[in-house]
Amino acid sequence: MADMAFSGPEPDLQDLLAARPQLQMHAQDGLCLEGVALNAVADEYGTPIWVYGAGTMRARFAALRDAFKAEAVPMHIHYAVKANDHLAILNLFREQGAGADVVSIGEFRRAGLAGITARDIVYSGVGKSEAELEAALAAGIGQINTESAEEIEMISAIASRLGVVANIALRMNPDVDAGTHAKITTGLAENKFGIAAADIPALYARAASLPGVRAAGIAMHIGSQILSTTPYRLAYEKGATMVRALREAGQNVEVLDIGGGLGIGYQDEPGLNPAAFAATVRQATQGLGVKLMMEPGRYLTGPAGILLASVILRKQAGKRFLVLDAAMNELMRPAMYEAWHGILPVDASAFHAPATPADVVGPICESADVFAKDRALPDLRPGARLGLLDAGAYGAVMSSAYNARPRPAAVLVDQGGFALITRRQEPEALWEGEMIPVPGGA
Ligand SMILES: Cc1ncc(COP(=O)(O)O)c(C=O)c1O
Known part of the structure; x- marks a missing residue:
């Protein structure tokens, strides 16, 4: 069972784009989030990378707040930190007037670091x-x-x-x-x-x-x-x-x-x-x-996030596989919940090219490391970039370093520009804190 009950044919690339006002396809710049070219983000910081749209999160918060205002229902919104616990995102919701909902002392401390006072936190x-x-x-x-x-x-x-x-x-x-x-x-x-x-x-x-x-x-x-x-x-x-x-x-x-x-x-x-x-x-x-x-949680951050990835190679083995540099350790939801995520090519020429079915997979040694099966996509060459959509909630927070894969960087898009909000993890950080015991004890 997928995590939503879908009926009817899968949407094509045009449908996916049309349903998301936060995304635009520009003839020259390719796929943009809130007007910022994803190619520019990837050129500067590489892939895989999380890209979040601040304007989208603010707009969704405002839509929820205004819906309650229209009903004359005073509502105290406590953002569920578990959906996306990035300090920059917690800070953004604090600025909008949100408190926080946490489920661990780690989340409680994150909320505090983002300036949310303890009395505005629910545990x-x-x-x-x-x-x-x-x-x-x-x-x-x-x-x-x-x-x-x-x-x-x-x-x-x-x-x-x-x-x-x-x-x-x-x-x-x-x-x-x-x-x-x-x-x-x-x-x-x-x-x-x-x-x-x-x-x-x-x-x-x-x-x-x-x-x-x-x-x-x-x-x-x-x-x-x-x-x-x-x-x-x-x-x-x-x-x-x-x-x-x-x-x-x-x-x-x-x-x-x-x-x-x-x-x-x-x-x-x-x-x-x-x-x-x-x-x-x-x-x-x-x-x-x-x-x-x-x-x-998800309502506020899900549509604002993209996991931006590149094709490592195309593999033809009975069916067509696109092997990405992103994997299930970054975005767990397809493997864990059989979740469906939209996938869009970043280049406009690819977006408009004829599409045929392909399995979109990561390089991890697990048969669950599949982002999409039989997805209609154009013929994407190695190096071509793809956006995995609606990855802003239960994405980075659920990721692991399985297969000794350093955690990706993250970028916040805001008012036409973008800023790095997480540095890409250095490989050395993966074994920081580990020790090989001396035989017989030390
Ligand atoms: C107690 C509690 N509150 C809030 C949430 C946030 O849920 P959602 O992201 O679906 O809004 C969760 C998530 O499962 C939860 O367990």
Whole structure:
């Protein structure tokens, strides 16, 4: 199962381009992101390389913010750092007024380095270590979304020891099928995430009675790459029902964190419409009188990123293979989720040339190292450049150095120019910190 339910023929190169206002094909300069030629980026910094469009991220943030404004719903947006944790990108969202949603102390520290204050950070995740909780609480974290009775007790003990009070939200598992890939659905009863609705009232009461803990509300996150408002409506209605039930039981409920998961178009289909999403949220939470928070990741960064690669060689072995200098260790999603990513040639002449099916692969010794199968592409020569589209979320963050491949550089395109935001890793950095033990010990 692919991570989206596609029907009908795959879009051709023209369709892919037409569906992405952030991309342009210029006769001379070739493929451009926000008006910046990808050839210029590759000429300066080589390939493979991540290229991110700042204007696209700002525009997507504004679209989401404005959709809630139009519904007169005050919404606190906490960018989900896991989608793309680059300091430059965290800084960009901070400038737009976002807080952060983190799932480790490493992400918490990244958010801090980008200037996001601890009180604007929410700490999510099914398992936080004692050391992580202690560091976050000592730094004054704004809210901890917790998913188990065991963790609530841990938080209480640590906060009491530190002499602080932790704002916590209980993550409710609404048992709703988000209709997404099995590996990114999180809101079903069978998933490891959240607390069953039936267990929330007792746990909430327990949390409210513990020292060092302030039970502030309910959190939810039902999965990722969700393209329909229906599962959201079902989940949020259950969330609102829970808020009312808790209040009727005498509990104080101030916060409803509705999570993230908003899907994007990986082919030429529209992503989740922010206006429709905001209307769904308003309808489900009307009159609830809670502070609403959300945690979008992919929606904000996915379409803004390109993994720019070059063809190493063409191989004809029964079928046509294009072997790239990028591989599954950089962009894991096709291997991990059978995800479909658009691929566009960078040169205009190639873009307009006749296309025939080819498998686009990386050079790694894994049969899963395939970006696309039977993809209609022109005859691209060694050295020709290609853009793997919509790679701004769950791309670089999931990459590894498998096969001793140094991590690529990254560039941020902004206002017609571009700046290096990550240097290409030196090969020597791959074995930095490793030691060969002296026989018999040292
Ligand atoms: C708790 C939580 N919040 C937010 C997100 C962000 O999801 P997305 O990038 O799909 O918006 C995730 C990702 O799985 C998550 O686990």
